[in-house]
Structures are given as C-alpha cells and as structure tokens.
Amino acid sequence: MKRSIIIALLLVGVAIALLISASRDITSYASFADARISGNLVKIVGVLDKSKEMNYDPVADANRFTFYVKDKSNESLKVVLHAAKPQDFELSEQIVVTGRMAGDVFDATDVLLKCPSKYKDEEVYIKSKS
Amino acid sequence: MQQIQYTGEHLWIQYLGYGLIILAFVSALYTSLTSFLSRRQDDTDVKVAMERWSRYGLQFHAVSLFSVIGLILYMMNAHYFEFHYVWEHVSDDLPVKYILSAFWEGQEGSFLLWMFWNIVLCALLWRRRDEFTFLNTGIIMSVQAILLTMILGVYFFDYRLGSNPFLLLRQSMDIPLFKNPDYVSLIKGNGLNPLLQNYWMLIHPPTLFLGFASTILPFAYALSGLISKKYLDWLRPSLQWSLFAASILGLGILMGGIWAYEALSFGGYWAWDPVENMSLVPWLVLIAGIHAHLIARSTPYSVRSVFVFYFLSFALVIYSTYLTRSGVLGDSSVHAFTSLGLGWQLVGFILLSLSVPLYFLLKKRKEIATPSEEEQFSSREFWMFIGSLILLFSAVLITFTTSIPVYNKLLDLAGGLINQDFKSWHRSAPVDVVSHHNRFQIWIAVIIGFLSGLTQFLRYAGQRKIKLGWKQITPVIISAVAAMMITGISAQWLNKTFTSLYVMLFAAWFAIFCNVYYLFTLKLGGAKHWGSGIAHAGFGILLLGIISTGINRRNLVPERFFQEDSVFQDNKDNVDKHFLLFRGETKFVSGYQIDYLSDTLEGRFRKYHITLKSQDSLGNENFIALNPDVQYDNKMMKVAAANPYIKHYWDHDLFSLVAQIPRIQMDAEEASKAEDSLRYHHYVAGVGDTIDGERHRFVINASDTGWRSHEVPMSEGDLGLQLRMVAIDKADTARNALLAPSLVLKSSTAYRFPSNDGRLGLRIEISDSVAYRLAEERNRFKPVQFRLKPGQSIELAKDLKVKLTGFDKNPQSEDYQAISGDIAVAAVLEVEQDGRLSIMKPIYLIRGREELPLPSMDLRRGLRMFFEHIDPETETMDFSYSRFELPKRFPLRIAENVPRTDYIVMEIIHFPGINLVWIGSLLMVAGLAWASYQRKK
Structure with missing residues (x-):
C-alpha cells in the first residue's frame, strides 16, 4: 500500500508542477503601453486602423508588411510584420499581434486575424448580381 | 401582416x-x-x-x-x-x-x-x-x-x-x-468553402466521426458492466471494440494531419490547434484505457481505472464537440464551426456524459473487487499502468491549455452573477502555442518511448511472485546497445548535436529495436501480439519523424552575403521565410537555382510553373518542377486559398507555396482600382521619333501591319498595326526594354494590345483613334486581281512589278499547318517594290472541297498577295494583291507608374523525414486494427 501512495503523491506532485509551468505560458492580452514597459514578447488584441496607411511592397522586401493597429486602450501604433502580408487582411474584424516593442514601432512575429467568414454573413446572394 | x-x-x-x-x-x-x-x-x-x-x-x-x-x-x-x-x-x-x-x-x-x-x-x-x-x-x-x-x-x-x-x-x-x-x-x-473542396474532405470527416462515434462502444460496455453488476465480464467482448475505436479515431486524426499538410498553407502536419488537440485528447485517454483494460484482462488490477478511462474518453469527445461547436473557441481556431446557439445544450450533454457514469461508479465502486496486494515492481502491469497515467498526464496538459477560452467564459458567467466585469481577467493562449505544447509533449513521448520498449519483455505477475530473468534483460540490453549506436548516426544525419537530441533519438530507436526484437521472438501462434509490436514500433518511428521534421525543417532562403538584422535574433525562423520571385529572373535559394516560368489560369485556379535546378557532386543537373496554385473564390472575385505543391522524395519533401501574388491578380476590385490609378500621358509620334516621357525616353524604331496572336488570329480583311519601340530609363540607360504595342481591326471591332514592361513599370498603348484611320484605309483599298502564267511578269503599278518564277510543292508558312488530304502549292513570286526585290509565296490550298488561299504578307510595306485560283486547262494562275498605307504618325498613351504584376512571393520548405511521421502513425493504426481483428476470434 505504501508504495502506491508514494507513487500517487509523486505523480500528483509532478502533475501540479507541470501545470504550474504550463500556466506560466498563458498570457493576458496586453496593450502597447504594457509592451513598452515590459519589453517582453506579448500578444496585443486590437483592430486594424484603417485611417492610416498599410504598406506591403514585396518588390522592395517580401518579408516586411507595415500597418497600424488600435489596441484596447485606443492607442494606434505602427506594427511591422516580418512576413508576407496575410490574405484577407483588410477584412479583419480583429487582429491579434504577437511581438515586442522595438523603438517606436511594434515588431510582430505573428498575426492572427479574425475575419467575418463569408459563411457567417447573413447576406443573400442574388443571381443577377454575378 | x-x-x-x-x-x-x-x-x-x-x-x-x-x-x-x-x-x-x-x-x-x-x-x-x-x-x-x-x-x-x-x-x-x-x-x-x-x-x-x-x-x-x-x-x-x-x-x-x-x-x-x-x-x-x-x-x-x-x-x-x-x-x-x-x-x-x-x-x-x-x-x-x-x-x-x-x-x-x-x-x-x-x-x-x-x-x-x-x-x-x-x-x-x-x-x-x-x-x-x-x-x-x-x-x-x-x-x-x-x-x-x-x-x-x-x-x-x-x-x-x-x-x-x-x-x-x-x-x-x-x-x-x-x-x-x-x-x-x-x-x-x-x-x-474552397479550402474544403478537396478530396481529403471526402474521407477525413467520415473517418474522424466514425472514430468519435465509436468511443461510445467502450463507454457503453463499461456502463453496461456497471449497471448489470458484471464488473469483469464486459472486459472480454469489449476489448475488440476499444481497439477498433482507437484505430479508427487514430486514422481520422492522421488523415486530418495529412489534409492540413497537403492542403493548408501553414506548412506542417500538426499545429496544436484547439480542434486538433481535442481530437487527440480522447484518443490518448482511450489508449490509456486500453492499456488498463489489458492489465485487467490478465491480472486482478486496474479494473476501476478502465471504467474511469473509458468514461472520460467519451466525455472528452462530447467536450470536444462543445469546444468546436458552441462558438466558445471564437478566434483561436481555424476550424471551429460557426455557433448555432447550441452552447447550453452541449453543456448539458457534457454534464450528463460525466454525471451518469460517475453516479454508477460511485454507487458500485465498493462492489468492484480490488486485490489487497499492490502490483510488483518488476511486473508488466505495473509499468503499463505507469504508461497509462503518463498518457493521462499528456491529455490533462493539452486540455488545460486548450480550455483557456472556457475559463474566460466561466469568468464571464461568474461575473454576470455578481454583476461584475471580469474582462480584464481574461487570459489568452500561449504566445507560441506550438513550442508550449512541444515542451511537454516531446518529453512525454520520450518517456512513452522508453516504456513501450522496456515493458514489452516483462510478464504479467498478478498475485504470483515473479523475478526478472535474463529472458527479460537480454533483449533490453541488446536493443539499448543497438539504439545507442544508431543514435549517433542519426544525429549526424540531422546535423545537430545536443544532449537532449541524443536522449530523444535514443528513446525513439530504443522503442523501435525493442519492438522489432519482440516481433521476432513471437512465434506464428503469437499473431495476437503482433499488433502490440507493430503499433509500438510505429510509435518509435513516429517519434523519429517528429524529431527530424521538428529540428531540421528549414525554409529555402535567398543566398545572401550578410546576415539579417539583429532585432529578430530570437525569431530567425520568421525572417526571410518568404522570398520574391520575378517571372523570367533567376534567383538562388539555398543551393538551388529557382525560376518562375509562367502562370496559367485554369478554371478557378491560377497555376504557377516554377523550376528548381540543383547540381549534385558529380555535376549532374537535377530539375524539379513545382506547380503550386492559388484558388479564387466561387465568384472569381478574390483569392480564397493558396494551395501548396509538395514534391515527395523518400527521405524528404519539398513543400512549396505561393504566399502572395500581385494585388490586382488577387482581387477583381483591386484590379479595376489599379487600372484607374494609372497616369497616362498622350503623345503623337512617328517612326524614328523620340518621345520624352516622365522618366523614360521612347524611340519608335519601326511600324508594320503585322499581328500574330493565338487568341485573335488574323484573317482576310483584317488590318493590324504594330509598333516596335525601345524604352530607356533617363536616369539609368542600362535599364531599357523593347515594347511592341499593337492594335488590330477585325470587321468592325478594334482590339487593343498594350505592351507592358513590369521591370520599368511601363504600359504603352496605341490610342483607339488609330482604329478609325485604319478602318478608312480598309474601305479605300480593294483587292486587285491579276493573272499570270509561269515565267510571266506584270507591272501592277508604277512602283510594283511581279514575276511568277515557279512553284513550291511543299509550302511552309506560319499560318499553314498541313493536314493529310490537303492539296497545297505556293507560287514563288518575285516582287519588285520601290526598286527593292523580295520573294513572296502565297499559298493555294484545297482542303476538302474548299479553295482556301493563304496570303503572303510583306508587313513592312503593307503588301498582301493572294494565290486564288489555278486553271489547269489554260495553265493560268489567278492572283490578287492589296496594298495600303500605314499612318505616318501614331497617337500613343503611355503610363510610367504601372505596378509590377510579374512576381510572386514564395515559400519553400524542406521537410526531412516527413515520411517517418506517416509510416509511424500508419503502423500504429495498423497495429491497433490488427489487434482488434485478432480479438474478434
């Protein structure tokens, strides 16, 4: 009996340790202000600021796409994504950018878009339109 | 109303x-x-x-x-x-x-x-x-x-x-x-959805759903066993169904991986996406349950655990259904269904699937016999059970992180009850979800690898006392030595040497060797146990594949002389993943010469033709053709998906994807917007003139009446105009291009063919007004008939003399393609025009019963000759000719700000050992299926 209890306790201990370790990765959504203070890799939820310009010139650099994101505290900041421009970018309702501050701009390694899927919109397509 | x-x-x-x-x-x-x-x-x-x-x-x-x-x-x-x-x-x-x-x-x-x-x-x-x-x-x-x-x-x-x-x-x-x-x-x-118009979508969902559905079999048997108080009897008939469920669910998950790899653009087979995770977790728990089940069949241990594992596995299927269908995942997954407002209904379903079995389990747990003695340290059951617990660990960890959206939802619910806004407490999934899961799961896989090798040779003990003998120890030692040796070799193949890699590789090879050894020790009568050996060896192979694709997956990148900027040191993977490729310009990427030859529109697909050229050490050239495509949506308005093209080799794959194409090709709206944004300047110039443009000088070298196009072939009565021009960049004369805008008049329709140069950003077109001029010209001239005998000559006009010098029985012309049964002959005419001699060969063709004269054209001088008829009796030939004058000056529209359209942004990934992933997982599925088949008997 003793051994099973020891093993069980050991396993529970390991499980708790692993879960604590795993939960460290779980982040909260930050704002640009938070990113500026911490300097760490953060996730920022925001929307595309359509009033400002978006720039992707693959001829100059295929891995550089810049745009402006308005974060949850309404601060609009330039984001540099070091990758090709994602498809349907303009349509996005919400953007999650992962990265960190680099001077005045936010250097993003990854973006996640939430797009209104065409399978969601309640619009009837009328034959004569096409 | x-x-x-x-x-x-x-x-x-x-x-x-x-x-x-x-x-x-x-x-x-x-x-x-x-x-x-x-x-x-x-x-x-x-x-x-x-x-x-x-x-x-x-x-x-x-x-x-x-x-x-x-x-x-x-x-x-x-x-x-x-x-x-x-x-x-x-x-x-x-x-x-x-x-x-x-x-x-x-x-x-x-x-x-x-x-x-x-x-x-x-x-x-x-x-x-x-x-x-x-x-x-x-x-x-x-x-x-x-x-x-x-x-x-x-x-x-x-x-x-x-x-x-x-x-x-x-x-x-x-x-x-x-x-x-x-x-x-x-x-x-x-x-x-165009992404789903793919044959994988015909077989993956039914297989996966059969897998999900069949988790109900072990669940139902376990529950029946509890209800009918036959706590052990259900173990015998149910085992084949548990194995069946695990095999099918495994196959379904594997197919999902293949689909993601073959059809999606992320370049991989597993992304730790919530939906993927929640199909894996029930499978892991089911596998844990099967191991407990096997223990319970041979020893008095683990009976309660079997119940727990099977109940949990089914409940997790329902939980996974809730996650994917209630809309709670929201933006965190690509495959989530849209919410249909079934959330609460599904929550009820989860609670039922948990509480009903739990009720029976608690009520009857005392009646389930458990031995008073615990498992022996050197027994098979002890280590198998440890293995099951580790699989459960894996499932718990994956579920823990995947359920973050659920925690947020629960917070909101709690907040709603006490009228507080807990939005600021919301948490998001790990920044790098792939490395987050890999960090734990790789090591869990390593432990499982060790266990699946070690345990194979142990014996069930039950209540007997057993001791380890050489029979158990020898195979383990032999396998360990063999694994150790090959670990070094495979680390070299992977070109990496760090301690943890050695441990991972060793675990994988150890699992493979032990299980292959185990398979060889089985006599033919041991067919029942083949499944176990095959599946566990498969797991070892899968682990090898995961290691090699994970560590050595690399993007082909353009050759460079300097390193990338230092800002992104911790994320080098992302830098230069994509590279730009111009049509007709050669580039060098990671030892390959790459050429973008062309693209063609086939239905809703724009298909690209790209070649990779490499040289092996012997100097032999090796060509690889890559044909990725992009797919337009159902209305041909926008690009809906980029489909990768994968070249398979026995030891690696080349995964290629067109990540970006010019905006005007992506979107019909963009195309018309781009057209509107062009700034055209108007010029009028003649042959020999130089036009001084904004940034370029344009010289018109020549004009002619020719037009050759496969889309719009020329026929009698058509009139064409083509200019030969040179454009030179004023700032850099080395940047120059040849352009040939043209215009063709067919009956009453004028077709304009602008000439583009992507590199210089130029578009030149001949203004439509020329078409009126051409139409007038066409009305003015009429074909003039004349008749000649061989050797005869005739003066048709002051400056035009024609002599019939002979015939060509094998006429050749760009406009003429011989068909069997044709009667074709060309007249050889010596034409003297403006004092210059030239030879023209109009063709007289009889095809079927029709006379089809094919003209000979002197494009420069606007002269056309037709060979219309042969009179065999009098040996006279009927000809006709037409001449017209080209305008001397041409109105032109030139834009010098044309965006480039002759490029694509590409991504090519080199995947070493990807086949190990597929082979390993297939062996696991096959092993489970075989075991299930064996238990049927």
Whole structure:
C-alpha cells in the first residue's frame, strides 16, 4: 500500500508542477503601453486602423508588411510584420499581434486575424448580381 | 401582416423532413426504453417481446434517420436554395462529387454523420451479440436521442432546441427580398468553402466521426458492466471494440494531419490547434484505457481505472464537440464551426456524459473487487499502468491549455452573477502555442518511448511472485546497445548535436529495436501480439519523424552575403521565410537555382510553373518542377486559398507555396482600382521619333501591319498595326526594354494590345483613334486581281512589278499547318517594290472541297498577295494583291507608374523525414486494427 501512495503523491506532485509551468505560458492580452514597459514578447488584441496607411511592397522586401493597429486602450501604433502580408487582411474584424516593442514601432512575429467568414454573413446572394 | 404566397418552394421536403426527424427522435427513445426494459423482465415471454420491439425500434429508427440524410442530400443535389442549409453549403457551380463534403461541412450534417455511424455501430454490435447487447443498444440510443435534439429545431418557450436542417432561408433571416413571392428564382447558393473542396474532405470527416462515434462502444460496455453488476465480464467482448475505436479515431486524426499538410498553407502536419488537440485528447485517454483494460484482462488490477478511462474518453469527445461547436473557441481556431446557439445544450450533454457514469461508479465502486496486494515492481502491469497515467498526464496538459477560452467564459458567467466585469481577467493562449505544447509533449513521448520498449519483455505477475530473468534483460540490453549506436548516426544525419537530441533519438530507436526484437521472438501462434509490436514500433518511428521534421525543417532562403538584422535574433525562423520571385529572373535559394516560368489560369485556379535546378557532386543537373496554385473564390472575385505543391522524395519533401501574388491578380476590385490609378500621358509620334516621357525616353524604331496572336488570329480583311519601340530609363540607360504595342481591326471591332514592361513599370498603348484611320484605309483599298502564267511578269503599278518564277510543292508558312488530304502549292513570286526585290509565296490550298488561299504578307510595306485560283486547262494562275498605307504618325498613351504584376512571393520548405511521421502513425493504426481483428476470434 505504501508504495502506491508514494507513487500517487509523486505523480500528483509532478502533475501540479507541470501545470504550474504550463500556466506560466498563458498570457493576458496586453496593450502597447504594457509592451513598452515590459519589453517582453506579448500578444496585443486590437483592430486594424484603417485611417492610416498599410504598406506591403514585396518588390522592395517580401518579408516586411507595415500597418497600424488600435489596441484596447485606443492607442494606434505602427506594427511591422516580418512576413508576407496575410490574405484577407483588410477584412479583419480583429487582429491579434504577437511581438515586442522595438523603438517606436511594434515588431510582430505573428498575426492572427479574425475575419467575418463569408459563411457567417447573413447576406443573400442574388443571381443577377454575378 | 399579409400572408405572401411564395412560388417555387419545395415545402413538401420541409414537412417530410420535420416529420422524419421527429420519427427518428421518438424511435430512438423507444428503442432505448425497450432495450433497457428487456433486461429487467423475469418473464421470458415479455423479455422476448421487449427484445423484438427493441429490434423493430432500431430498424425503424435507422430507416427514418437514413431518410433524413437522403432527403438532405437530395435537396442539396437539386440545389433547392430556399433551404438555409442548402443555400449555405451549396452553389450552382459546386461539382457533384463535393455534395457529400458540403453535407458535413455544417453542424447539422456532421451531427447526422455522427448519428449515422451510431446506427452502423449498433448494427455491428447486433451481429456479434452478447449479454450486453441490449444494454449497449439502450445506452447508444439514449445518446442518439440527445444528438437528435441538436437538430430538432423546436421551441421550448423561448429556447430553441437544436438547429433544424430543413429550415427555410426566409425563416432564418428577415430581409426585404422575401417580400418577393418569387424570391426562390432569384437566389443562388453560398457555396462550399474552397479550402474544403478537396478530396481529403471526402474521407477525413467520415473517418474522424466514425472514430468519435465509436468511443461510445467502450463507454457503453463499461456502463453496461456497471449497471448489470458484471464488473469483469464486459472486459472480454469489449476489448475488440476499444481497439477498433482507437484505430479508427487514430486514422481520422492522421488523415486530418495529412489534409492540413497537403492542403493548408501553414506548412506542417500538426499545429496544436484547439480542434486538433481535442481530437487527440480522447484518443490518448482511450489508449490509456486500453492499456488498463489489458492489465485487467490478465491480472486482478486496474479494473476501476478502465471504467474511469473509458468514461472520460467519451466525455472528452462530447467536450470536444462543445469546444468546436458552441462558438466558445471564437478566434483561436481555424476550424471551429460557426455557433448555432447550441452552447447550453452541449453543456448539458457534457454534464450528463460525466454525471451518469460517475453516479454508477460511485454507487458500485465498493462492489468492484480490488486485490489487497499492490502490483510488483518488476511486473508488466505495473509499468503499463505507469504508461497509462503518463498518457493521462499528456491529455490533462493539452486540455488545460486548450480550455483557456472556457475559463474566460466561466469568468464571464461568474461575473454576470455578481454583476461584475471580469474582462480584464481574461487570459489568452500561449504566445507560441506550438513550442508550449512541444515542451511537454516531446518529453512525454520520450518517456512513452522508453516504456513501450522496456515493458514489452516483462510478464504479467498478478498475485504470483515473479523475478526478472535474463529472458527479460537480454533483449533490453541488446536493443539499448543497438539504439545507442544508431543514435549517433542519426544525429549526424540531422546535423545537430545536443544532449537532449541524443536522449530523444535514443528513446525513439530504443522503442523501435525493442519492438522489432519482440516481433521476432513471437512465434506464428503469437499473431495476437503482433499488433502490440507493430503499433509500438510505429510509435518509435513516429517519434523519429517528429524529431527530424521538428529540428531540421528549414525554409529555402535567398543566398545572401550578410546576415539579417539583429532585432529578430530570437525569431530567425520568421525572417526571410518568404522570398520574391520575378517571372523570367533567376534567383538562388539555398543551393538551388529557382525560376518562375509562367502562370496559367485554369478554371478557378491560377497555376504557377516554377523550376528548381540543383547540381549534385558529380555535376549532374537535377530539375524539379513545382506547380503550386492559388484558388479564387466561387465568384472569381478574390483569392480564397493558396494551395501548396509538395514534391515527395523518400527521405524528404519539398513543400512549396505561393504566399502572395500581385494585388490586382488577387482581387477583381483591386484590379479595376489599379487600372484607374494609372497616369497616362498622350503623345503623337512617328517612326524614328523620340518621345520624352516622365522618366523614360521612347524611340519608335519601326511600324508594320503585322499581328500574330493565338487568341485573335488574323484573317482576310483584317488590318493590324504594330509598333516596335525601345524604352530607356533617363536616369539609368542600362535599364531599357523593347515594347511592341499593337492594335488590330477585325470587321468592325478594334482590339487593343498594350505592351507592358513590369521591370520599368511601363504600359504603352496605341490610342483607339488609330482604329478609325485604319478602318478608312480598309474601305479605300480593294483587292486587285491579276493573272499570270509561269515565267510571266506584270507591272501592277508604277512602283510594283511581279514575276511568277515557279512553284513550291511543299509550302511552309506560319499560318499553314498541313493536314493529310490537303492539296497545297505556293507560287514563288518575285516582287519588285520601290526598286527593292523580295520573294513572296502565297499559298493555294484545297482542303476538302474548299479553295482556301493563304496570303503572303510583306508587313513592312503593307503588301498582301493572294494565290486564288489555278486553271489547269489554260495553265493560268489567278492572283490578287492589296496594298495600303500605314499612318505616318501614331497617337500613343503611355503610363510610367504601372505596378509590377510579374512576381510572386514564395515559400519553400524542406521537410526531412516527413515520411517517418506517416509510416509511424500508419503502423500504429495498423497495429491497433490488427489487434482488434485478432480479438474478434
């Protein structure tokens, strides 16, 4: 009996340790202000600021796409994504950018878009339109 | 409100469909009730009657449910767009073969697919009937009834229960269109997501759903065992079904991985996406359950754990259904279904699937016999159970992180109760979700690898005392030595040396060697155990594949002389993943010469032709053709998906993807916008003139009347104009290009062919006004007839003399392609025009019964000769000629700000050892299937 209890306790201990370790990765959504203070890799939820310009010139650099994101505290900041421009970018309702501050701009390694899927919109397509 | 009489609706389908769904629901309840009751009857007659009713009930249910499915497929195939489900998933141009994909694209269809499999599973159980069959049927049909509530679509007060697939479009939304009684003729379908128009979508969902559905078999057996107090008897007949479920679910997950790799653009087979995770987790728990099950079959241990694992595995399937279908995942997953408001219904389902088994388990746990002595340290059961617990660990960790959106939802609920906003407490998934999971799961896999090697040679002990002997130790030592040696070699192949890699590789090789050794020690009679050896060796191979693709997956990058900027040091992977490729310009990427040759539009696909050229050490050149494509949406308005092209080799894959294309090719709206934004300048110039443009100088070298195009071939009476021009960059004369704008007049239509140069950003076109001038010219001239005998010459005009010098029996011309049966001969004419001599060879052609003279043209001077007729009796030949004058000056439109369209942004990934992943997982699936087949006997 003793051994099973020891093993069980050991396993529970390991499980708790692993879960604590795993939960460290779980982040909260930050704002640009938070990113500026911490300097760490953060996730920022925001929307595309359509009033400002978006720039992707693959001829100059295929891995550089810049745009402006308005974060949850309404601060609009330039984001540099070091990758090709994602498809349907303009349509996005919400953007999650992962990265960190680099001077005045936010250097993003990854973006996640939430797009209104065409399978969601309640619009009837009328034959004569096409 | 006035009732509108709609025309063109197929309402009978709706009435029939509603009726069939209700029938299916009621018959499921009826079957489950009679099945349960049949068990409780002491009177044999009543029992037999109950069993008969249960069978009839099941048959009736099957017929109604299959009819529901048939009816939906019928209305989808017939394109009855007045139904919301049809409108949402089908469009007029959807190929028939994808009707099935469209059927299970939606929630209602996939629930029906699930229920379809439940019936098939019931039928399988009935074929191999045992003492638990009726209880099992009762349990499965209860679940079936719950599933049917998801598509009932009836209202309880204000709460709608389920979403009915027979709902009409006008019942699902309120828009002015439905004021039109004839709206049906006006609507067209939304269509199937282009990403799903893929043959994997025909086989992956049904397999996965069969896997999900079949987790109910171990669940039902375990529950039946508890209810009927036969705590051990159920273990024997159920094992084959557990193995069956694990095999099919495994296959379904594997297919999902292959689909993601072959059809999606992320370049991998596993992304730790919530939906992927939640299909893996029930499988892991099921595998843990099977191991406990095997222990319980051979020893008195682990019986309670089997119950727990099997119950949990099924509950996790329901939880996974909740995550994917309730909309709670929101933006965190690519494959989440859209929410249909089934959230609470699914929560109820989860609670039921947890609480009912838990109730029975708690109530009867004391009755389940457990041995007083604990497992021995050197016994097989001890280590197998440790393995099961580690699989459970893995499942717990994955679920913990994947459930973050659920925690947020729970926070909101709690906040709602006490009127507080907990939004600031919301948490998001790890920043780098892939490395987050890999960090734990790789090491779990390593431990499993060690265990699956070690345990193979241990023996079940049960209550006997056992000791380790050489029989157990020798194979382990031999395998360990072999694994150690090959670990070094494979680390070299991977070109990496760090300690943890050695450990990982060793674990993988150890699992492979031990299990291969184990397979060889089995005699032919041991066929029952082959499955275990195959599956565990497969796991080792899979682990090798995961290591090699994970560590050595690399992007081909352009050759550079300097390193990337330092800002991104910790994320080098992302830098230069993509590179730009111009049509016709060679680039060098990671040892390859890459050329973008062309692209062609085929239906909704724009297909790219790219070649990679490499040289091996012997200097042999090796060509690889890559043909990735991009797919436009159903209306050809926008790019909907980029489809990778994968070149497979035995030891690696080359994964290629067109990540970006010029905006104007991506989007029809962008194209017209780009056209509008061009700044044209107008010029008038003649041959020899130089035009001074904004940034370039243009010289017109020559003009002619020629036009050769395969799209618009030239025929008699057509008039063409083509300019030969040179453009030179004023700032850099080395940047220059040849351009040839042209214009052609066919009967009354003028076709304009602008000439572009992407590199200089130029577009030149001849203004339409020239067309009027050409039309006038064409009206002015008429063909002039003349007649010649061989050797004769004739002066047609002051400056034009023609002599018939002979014939050419094998005429050749760009306009002439010989067909057998042709009679063709060319006259050789010596033409003296403006004092210059030239030879013209008009062709006289008889094809079939027609005379088809093919002209000879002197484009420079606007002269055309026709050979019209031969008179054999008099040996005279009829000719005609026409001459016209080109304008001397040409109005031109030149834009110098044309965006480039001759490029693509590419990504090419080198995947070493990807085949190990597929082979390993296939072996695991095959091992499980074999084991299941063996237990049938």
